[in-house]
Amino acid sequence: MNPAILFILGVVFVAIGVAVSIALHEVGHLVPAKLFKVRVTKYMIGFGPTIWSKRKGETEYGFKAIPLGGYVAMIGMYPPNKEDGSVRPSSTGMFQTLASEARSAAHEEVGPGDEKRVFYKLPVWKKVIIMLGGPAMNFLIGLVLTAVLLMGFGVSSPTTTIADVSKCQVKQGETVDPNSAACQLTPAAQAKLQPNDVITGFDGKTVTSWAELTGWIRASAGKAVQITVERGGQSVTTQVTPVLSARPVIGDNGQQAKGPDGKPLYEEVGFLGIGAQTAMVPQPASSVLPMAGENIKQIAGVVLNLPARVVGVAQAAFSSEPRDPNGPMSVVGVGRAAGEVAAMQDVPVQSRLAALIGLIAGLNFALAVFNLIPLLPLDGGHIAGALYEGARRRIAKLFRKPDPGAFDIAKLLPLTYVVAGLLMAMSALLIYADIVKPVNLFG
Template sequence: MTIVWTVVGIAIFFVGLLLSIAWHELGHFTTARWFGIKVPEFMVGFGRTVFSVRRGETEYGIKAIPLGGYVRMIGMLPPARGGTLGRNRRTGPFQGLMDDARRQSQADVLPQDADRQFWTRAPWKRIVVMFAGPFMNLVLAVALFFVTLMGVGMPAATTQITALEECVLPAVAVQGQAPPDRCPAGAPQAPALAAGVQPDDRIVAVRDQRFGPDDGTGVQDAIRASSGPTPVVVERAGREIPLTVDIIPNTVSARDLENPDATVTAGYMGVLLDTSYQSLTAGETLAQIGNGVARTAEAVVAIPSRIPAVFGAAFLGEERGQDSPMGVVGVSRIGGEILAQQDVPWQQDVSLFLNMLAAVNLSLFLLNLLPIPPLDGGQIVPAIWEAIKRNTAKLLGRPDPGPVDAAKLLPFAYVFVILFLGFSVMVAIADVVNPVRLFG
């Protein structure tokens, strides 16, 4: 049954990725049509067409390689300065490539479509068209985060004791983790067990501070701040029972989301608290989204520095960290791993699924804004530069300098595509032979 759920999870998340790509392209498509730009193709994927259907002047379809998508607009590049291109291909290391790209850009421009080309639109309209794709990913990410954090909620400790630790062991008080089956010889008895605390008790008060049923974090903080004989009140079978627990210092989890393995020395009682999913407020959700954007931006910036580790994981058998870059194969496999988990609340599966899909959309938003062709930012930057040049010329009373020749950026595009394909293949190999595992 675990295998079945793994396959189902992979399929569901893969479909989510395809929908995210289509949603991105919808932003380009819709704004291009608003501004009168002709769009012959709307495709999800690259390579050979698997399925397509024509509606009006646009062909919609799915291609074989699900590594992205595209909306083909006519006239993406302006003709060479001085008029349209001739038939002769110029020589030079890059001139030939640029001439070929210009010809390809003009190949499907019919005489009646001359005024429907992308490059003929005002710079601000081109910026809107190219920014609309990444913006759609941002909108989807924010929506998914709101559904997850305000609808499903986040796991938080309650004051209900789900299990007791039998002896004092360092850094074992991980939320939701079962206590060890056996204690090593000579290990002292855990303070809560020695004081008579029982499983299924609910902690009502620590010292003079009382707590509601969902304030498990407050209980943990109060225990960590205590030391020595401490009055604790528990609720058992509807009755409040006062106890004295000899809280001792111990090495416990630091509860640091950025570094889950971090530990601190703090007061230790030896109880494991139950968890429940609690909805966040709109303000708390916005704060979490801001943190998510910042962490994703840091991860995008850190990709080049992580290439050696990915290479080691793919070809040298080195350990793969949970913060390692993943591709379509890796994130889809994580989707299968999520659903394959047994005896977990449904909120956990839904929350992990939606949060991961939201993180993917945040990554698509930030990556596509990089000022590198063929990414969207590679068209946004020339349009911004053209707007600056034209407005400056207008202020100085000079002639219109004309469109910026984005074809000159093509050498960078070819280098980027080669590097991207190599990186993608390496990540895909690592995702197969040495995948990232969320649950060990």
């Protein structure tokens, strides 16, 4: 298939995945809100002008022109003025006016019989569940997709089948002409091992995995051992003597480890001179949670350092510096990465599809973690406001003081607008950077 068409299909795949993820995030808010009898007036995907909507019961469901998010509108998000119980503007101050106008909008659709269906009158635990529902849905989507990825597609893992046999023993940093007298044959070449040989035995032990075999080879430097391979349907046994060689030390992240001085680490171990073929190996269910946890940990690290990361993106976008491949990306960057994956015709279709599913899973974990930042207008800001309300009510009860009532989160709207402005500016910067200086994920 034409690479351009494959690229477009990859972008469309991710676009649909993002849209579904946003829709389900809002379902995570919608369902508990309805279960707790809050009147939900709107369930919308996107922002701006409405391009399609349909009313079902008391809720209008629809799509808006700008597909960069979504929202669920609930009546009575903010309590009335504490002083007079009014939802109308009662002050000419800028901040007070912002809060009063927000209260008015929140109570516009409150009608007779809705007094007990407003959001602000809910118990704290119900408010937390409603606002936590969106991120929880994204966590669930990410977890399910991780399970599909690991248990259905598997992980690219080395097998016991030989992919290649090195001819010459080469010291780190050196090159040797395989046809010259300087080429000292590797133990594998001396034993005439061949690509596609399946190693079944080593030193009298049955080989069940590449990792197991690697450990035995590394521990057998200078020792002559029997190695058995299956070749063309026949079992062939020969003798090899692994040589002592400096090999890279691999860290827990799968990359070469470095010492305190920043230099790559090596260790003297046994060496044969063979490489393994890889295959997609399904993983057990027990691997899903650890993998999801590792993804969430990495994303949380990016979010915690987001200001510095965004500064790095800005520096790269307006200079010759390269982008950090582990830095934040916009949906444009994710779409571009998806297109590049889909267009890799030298990679099996199964592996490409697995990579695309992995992108959607990671995106959902990122949405969940980002939305839990305790700042309005994010879900985490509403959760923090509800927890603060609960804490001050408990303190008032402990000291036998009057119930302070619902926390007026509308008073934080000036901060909300500042945060929203910063988020829009960050989004614009990331989109620009993803266009002029995209992240190079594939070398």
